[in-house]
Amino acid sequence: VAAFVTPLRLLSVVNNELVNVCARCALGFHWCRLAIHQWSEGDVGCVVWDGALVLGKFIDHKNCTGEWDTKKSVLELGSGTGIVGIISCSFGNDVVLTDLSQFLPLLDKNLEENRSHLKGKARARTLEWGVPLTPHVFTPDIILMSECVYYEKAVDPLLKTMTELCGPNTEVLLSYEDRDNxxxxxxVARFLQGCRQHFVIDEVPTEDQHPDFSSHDIHILRLKPIMQ
Structure with a gap:
C-alpha cells in the first residue's frame, strides 16, 4: 500500500485536551487533503492502519464510479482516528463514529480539523462492544469497521454489538490485514467463524478495489445479515 502520508506535527491528550505528543498526517485525495492526528504512543486505535487506508480508498473509488450511496446512514465501529468515517462523511453520508471513551478526544480533534471538508453530519460517540446498546444508538444502513479484530478476547463482544446494531438491510463493510502473529x-479465525453464523460474507476482489490502494494481505469483506 503506497500511502500518501505526510507527517506535520505532534499532539496528545492531557486532561482531555490535545497537546504536543502525537503526529499528524495528511492524506491526499483528488478533492482535498484530510489532516488526521495520530497518537505516537498507545496500542490499537491510535494510528491510521493500512487496513483503514485500503477501506477508505475503496469507498473513495466507489464514490468516483457512482457506486457509493451518500444518502445512507453510517456507523463506524472502533473508529480510532476516524479516518474511514471521515472519508464517508466527506462524500455526504451522515456518520456516527464510535470507540471507547479514551479515544473520543482524538476523534473530536480529527472531526474538527476536517470540518470544512464534511458534506454530511458527523459526531463521535462512546460505544463499548458487548455492552447493551443505549436508546440513542440507531440501526444504520452501513456499518464500517477497519482493523477491529486484533485480540481474541474482544471477538465475542464485537460480534454481539454487530448483530445488535444490524437491521435486515444493514450492510457491514470491513477490512483486516493478515499478520504473522x-x-x-x-x-481473525474466531471472528470469521462467528460472522458465518450471522452473516452472508462476500470478499471484495482486488480488482474491484482502489487501483493504487490495495494489497494481497489486506481483505475487504461485505457482510449482510442472514434472514431468520
Missing part, C-alpha cells in the same frame, strides 16, 4: 490469526 499466531494470536492475531486465531482472533
Amino acid at each position: 499466531e494470536a492475531n490469526s486465531a482472533a
Whole structure:
C-alpha cells in the first residue's frame, strides 16, 4: 500500500485536551487533503492502519464510479482516528463514529480539523462492544469497521454489538490485514467463524478495489445479515 502520508506535527491528550505528543498526517485525495492526528504512543486505535487506508480508498473509488450511496446512514465501529468515517462523511453520508471513551478526544480533534471538508453530519460517540446498546444508538444502513479484530478476547463482544446494531438491510463493510502473529490469526479465525453464523460474507476482489490502494494481505469483506 503506497500511502500518501505526510507527517506535520505532534499532539496528545492531557486532561482531555490535545497537546504536543502525537503526529499528524495528511492524506491526499483528488478533492482535498484530510489532516488526521495520530497518537505516537498507545496500542490499537491510535494510528491510521493500512487496513483503514485500503477501506477508505475503496469507498473513495466507489464514490468516483457512482457506486457509493451518500444518502445512507453510517456507523463506524472502533473508529480510532476516524479516518474511514471521515472519508464517508466527506462524500455526504451522515456518520456516527464510535470507540471507547479514551479515544473520543482524538476523534473530536480529527472531526474538527476536517470540518470544512464534511458534506454530511458527523459526531463521535462512546460505544463499548458487548455492552447493551443505549436508546440513542440507531440501526444504520452501513456499518464500517477497519482493523477491529486484533485480540481474541474482544471477538465475542464485537460480534454481539454487530448483530445488535444490524437491521435486515444493514450492510457491514470491513477490512483486516493478515499478520504473522499466531494470536492475531486465531482472533481473525474466531471472528470469521462467528460472522458465518450471522452473516452472508462476500470478499471484495482486488480488482474491484482502489487501483493504487490495495494489497494481497489486506481483505475487504461485505457482510449482510442472514434472514431468520
